[in-house]
Amino acid sequence: MRVLTCYNCGSDGRAFYAEENGFSLVRCSACGLLYVEERPDDKEIAEAHKQGKHSGLKELNMTGRFNAAKISRYLKVLEDMFEGGLGTKATWLDVGCGHGEFIAAVKEYGSGRIAVRGTEPNIHKQESARKRGLDVSYFDIESHKEKYDAVSLLNVYSHLPDPPAFLELLKKRLNPEGEIIIETGDTACFPAKQHYRPFYLPDHFSFASESIVVDMLRRLGFEIIIVNKYPSLPFDFRNIAKEVVKAFLPRYRSSLRYYAKWWRYTQTDMFIRAKVKASSCCTSAM
Ligand SMILES: [Zn+2]
Numbered sequence: 001m002r003v004l005t006c007y008n009c010g011s012d013g014r015a016f017y018a019e020e021n022g023f024s025l026v027r028c029s030a031c032g033l034l035y036v037e038e039r040p041d042d043k044e045i046a047e048a049h050k051q052g053k054h055s056g057l058k059e060l061n062m063t064g065r066f067n068a069a070k071i072s073r074y075l076k077v078l079e080d081m082f083e084g085g086l087g088t089k090a091t092w093l094d095v096g097c098g099h100g101e102f103i104a105a106v107k108e109y110g111s112g113r114i115a116v117r118g119t120e121p122n123i124h125k126q127e128s129a130r131k132r133g134l135d136v137s138y139f140d141i142e143s144h145k146e147k148y149d150a151v152s153l154l155n156v157y158s159h160l161p162d163p164p165a166f167l168e169l170l171k172k173r174l175n176p177e178g179e180i181i182i183e184t185g186d187t188a189c190f191p192a193k194q195h196y197r198p199f200y201l202p203d204h205f206s207f208a209s210e211s212i213v214v215d216m217l218r219r220l221g222f223e224i225i226i227v228n229k230y231p232s233l234p235f236d237f238r239n240i241a242k243e244v245v246k247a248f249l250p251r252y253r254s255s256l257r258y259y260a261k262w263w264r265y266t267q268t269d270m271f272i273r274a275k276v277k278a279s280s281c282c283t284s285a286m
Contacts, residue, residue, distance in 0.1 A: 001041050007162050008033045008212055018192045023201040027188075034188050034195075035206040039161065066099035066128050074105035080228050081181070081273045086110045089149040093173065094118040096156035100129030100136055106152075119144075141169045150179045157184035157213070158204040167220055171276060179275045180222060186210045186229060186270040196232060196268070210270060222274040232268040 005012045006028035013029030014037070024037045078086075086109065094103050097118030106116045118136040120126050129136035151170050160166050170180060187195055188209035195207070214224055 002038050003035060006031060006033050006035065007164060007206070008208075008216060018195070018199065020197075020199045020201045025199060025201065025207075031212060032188050033206060033208060033212055036201055036204075039205055040202055042161070064099070064125075066132065067101060070101035071105045071108070074102050075109055077228070077230070077271055078105060078109045081226055081271060082109075086114060086150075089114055089179075091146075091148045091175075092116040092150045092152070093146075093148045094152045094154070095141065095170065096120060096153065096159070097129065097134075097136055098122070098125050098155075100125075100132055100134040102152060102154050103129070103134050103136070104132070141166070141173065144173060147173055147175050148178060149175055150181065152181040152183075154181070154183040157182060157208065158206055161205055163206070163208075164216055164220065167216065171220060171222070174276050177275050177278060179225070179273060180217070182213065182217075182272045182274075184208060184213065184270060185232065185268050187268050188212060210272075213270075213272060217272065217274050221277050221279075223277045225273040225275060227273075228271045229267040230269040230271070231266045 006014070009028060009031040011028055011030035014026040015029060017025045017027045017034055019025070023039075025034050026037045027034050086106075089110070090113070092106055092110075092114050094100075094106070094116065095118075097103055097120045100118060103116045103118050106114060110116075116135065118129060118134065119139050119141070120129065120136055121138050123138075126136050126138060151174060153170070157163055167180070174180065185207055186209050187207050199207075210227060210229075214227065217224060
């Protein structure tokens, strides 16, 4: 189905950005969001997420496997965000929890005092997480009634057809002054040549930036607590080797400015912690 306007600012102005797997990525002329111009319809998306398989010119299998190394990385991310503990939080929902690595990290960081559950559409990932004793199933956020002290959304934003609508639903699942943790890429402002590949179209529908997500959260009644950025690992490893080689080529401009810019291009993995503003919590309580 053709996407008529940008979900962030409503503009229909766009320019071609890149092509992959039979899908085109365009850049919104008004806010800079990168989004897929023609995406699969909602039924196809739901089925693709359930099986972890996404059709294009090539079929993408996005199931993967449990990765224990992610837990120690997430523990560092949690410490950077919460500096010493999770306070009085008692309940936590991880949306699109995959194999459950972040759930395991939150449980460990909270010293086992937090009830963490996950919702995951991919049936293979659900099974993998449950095998590790994690509380993971799949439920529809729109009809779900429970509320939580925190909701996290890691590497999910780019898979959402309409992120503002989904974040609004999540806000209704938060207790007063509840918190949301979002991990996504900060890449929308990059020139197409500098953007990491593959885009994984049509598993991903859009790529945002810090200002796009921060402004969106503020509009929805959240207050930003902290934004932290980390190297995007696959990008980092590939490019470190490339840049070392380039640095020894005499024709290559290895100026400090270039390296400062290159460093910026590696810090694309963004974690945002925000809380529901006291003044806006009652309007969303349903
Ligand atoms: Zn826009």
